[in-house]
Amino acid sequence: MKNNVTALTESIYYILLALQEPMHGYGIMQKTSSMSKGRLVLSAGTLYGAISNLLEKGWISPCGETPDSEGRRKMYRITEQGEEILKAEYCRLLELVENGKNYIKNV
Amino acid sequence: MKTSRFAINWFVDFDKEERWINEMSKAGWAFWHTNGVFYRFKRCEPNEFIYQIDFDEKKTKDEVDDYVSFRSSCGDQFVHQCKQKLYWKRKTTSGPFEAENNVAAKLRLTNKAFNHHLNSFWGLMLIAAFSFLVLMPLSKFLPECGFTKWLFEFSVGLTYGILLVESLLLFPILLKLRKKINDLIRHLL
Numbered sequence: 609m610k611n612n613v614t615a616l617t618e619s620i621y622y623i624l625l626a627l628q629e630p631m632h633g634y635g636i637m638q639k640t641s642s643m644s645k646g647r648l649v650l651s652a653g654t655l656y657g658a659i660s661n662l663l664e665k666g667w668i669s670p671c672g673e674t675p676d677s678e679g680r681r682k683m684y685r686i687t688e689q690g691e692e693i694l695k696a697e698y699c700r701l702l703e704l705v706e707n708g709k710n711y712i713k714n715v
Numbered sequence: 716m717k718t719s720r721f722a723i724n725w726f727v728d729f730d731k732e733e734r735w736i737n738e739m740s741k742a743g744w745a746f747w748h749t750n751g752v753f754y755r756f757k758r759c760e761p762n763e764f765i766y767q768i769d770f771d772e773k774k775t776k777d778e779v780d781d782y783v784s785f786r787s788s789c790g791d792q793f794v795h796q797c798k799q800k801l802y803w804k805r806k807t808t809s810g811p812f813e814a815e816n817n818v819a820a821k822l823r824l825t826n827k828a829f830n831h832h833l834n835s836f837w838g839l840m841l842i843a844a845f846s847f848l849v850l851m852p853l854s855k856f857l858p859e860c861g862f863t864k865w866l867f868e869f870s871v872g873l874t875y876g877i878l879l880v881e882s883l884l885l886f887p888i889l890l891k892l893r894k895k896i897n898d899l900i901r902h903l904l
Contacts, residue, residue, distance in 0.1 A: 617819060634789045651813045652789035653769060654820040656782055681788045 616697045619650055619658055623668075624686055624694045630671050632681035633659065659684065667693055718758045720744065725752050727884045728891075729768045729800070729828055736766045736802075745804070749797050764804040766794070767812045770827040771801050799831055822899040829892040836885050843877040846870045 626639040637650050662668045667690035674681045709715060726732035736746045745759035746766060771779050783793050790809065794802040805812060813820045850870035854863045
């Protein structure tokens with residue numbers, strides 16, 4: 609599967625959004641939940657798989673650990689490639705919304 | 716009042732196992748250890764925890780450790796590992812493991828379970844093949860004595876036993892899991 613043609617899943621989109629600043633796993637879960645107003649709750653198991661995938665694709669990269677006082681959790685942040693993917697997805701979503709506005713009656 | 720107890724049970728289907736452990740929790744018994752047959756529980760508040768069974772498909776111990784420490788740092792409590800099965804618990808008050816509507820997450824777990832059962836299936840098949848193709852001919856090839864007679868009966872029993880277990884227990888579960896996967900995929904499309 610080519611990376612740049614497939615649509616992102618909702619979880620991946622939110623993870624990339626959250627990782628525009630360095631963050632650990634639990635932070636991503638909280639941020640995602642607050643951005644979607646509690647609608648999208650990521651579980652730790654799912655998040656682990658998603659992060660491994662994103663690391664493999666090079667869309668995010670590790671960036672150190674939280675201090676000892678916070679339990680030395682691994683931190684991640686988005687890469688340049690990830691940013692491009694995120695922007696492309698944003699444009700795709702805009703297109704969907706635009707078409708919705710134009711073609712759905714009484715919106 | 717008793718503060719701990721054990722129960723003997725045996726599951727091929729992890730769904731049933733998970734449901735049973737959760738039933739025990741509702742009755743005030745928190746699962747904490749098993750060797751696959753012998754289940755041990757400690758007293759807890761009724762319905763204090765919910766449990767999830769997960770399968771580790773990572774190859775090295777480091778990767779499993781990484782997975783366990785990641786999930787632990789996100790609020791899931793690691794309970795126990797028995798072979799490839801990982802047992803997790805959460806306070807019931809902190810909500811379910813996965814949102815009910817998260818089809819992709821369910822698909823991931825079901826797929827893991829399918830792979831796990833498929834591995835057991837092929838593993839057993841390999842033993843049956845060894846018994847049928849090596850042990851059985853060997854018992855005929857060696858000069859006849861009490862041992863070869865025993866070996867012959869043993870290899871026949873082993874082969875048929877495994878085939879019986881696979882067709883009666885494992886195969887239906889594989890079919891069930893595959894059907895579940897197909898249903899989930901249809902949901903995604």
